[in-house]
Amino acid sequence: MQVHSIQSLGTLDGPGVRFVVFTQGCPLRCKCCHNPDTWDFDGGQTLSAGELARRAGRYKEYFGTQGGITLSGGEPLLQAAEAAELFTLCKADGIHTCLDTSGCVMNEDVLHLLTVTDRVLLDVKYTNDADYREHVGCSLSPVLDFLALLNEKNIPTTLRQVIIPGLNDSGDNIRALAQIRDTHPCVDKVELLPFRKLCSTKYQALHLPFPLAHTPEPTARTMAELNSLL
16 A cells, blocks of 8 residues: 555544554645645555554554544545455454545445445535536535445445635535535534645645645634534
C-alpha cells in the first residue's frame, strides 16, 4: 500500500482513539484540500498490509471499546484491494475498522472492502452537483450512490462536511445535508468541520496556488448556528 503518513494515536478520525493511516493518491482536486501532498500516487512509501496491521496492533491497549484503525487519505478507495487485506487482518485481531473517504470510486474491490469495514466517514463536500463539479472535480452522483450502498449494507456512517464561507455556509445547504441524513438510516452522526488555512504552507512548499487563500475561516458563531440547524 502507498502510504503518505501515519498517526499512531489520533482522536479526530473516527470514534475513540485511532491508528490512522493516510494513503497516498487522490483523483479529486478539492479547492479546500488540506493535504495536496497526497495527490500524487507515487509520492508515498510502500508498506504491506501485514506491516500496517502489525503496527496498529501495538496500540490495541489504547483503543478501548470504541477505537481502532482508520484509513484516510488521499483517497483510500484507490487502493481498495490492499485496504481490504489490511482491514481483514485487523478484524481478525479484534480491531475496529473505519474508512474515511470521499465515496468517489466504485468497483469490485471497493465492494469487498466494505464487507470488512465497521464504520465509514463519508465526506459530502457540497449538496448540489454544480458546486461539486466546480470545487471538487467530480459529480455529486457517485457520492450519493456510495451512500445508498452503505445504507443498503447497513454500515454505520458519519457524514462530514468542511464549512467554507461563501460556498456552503448557508442554511439551505445545511438543510439539504440534513435531508440526506434523514433519508439514509445508516447515518447516525453528522460533523461540520470549520475550514482552516493551516495547509497554506504545504501549497507554498509544493509551489502550488491555494485556491481559497483569500477565503476567511468561519467564526465560532457561524459554526454554532449551522450546527443548530442539524
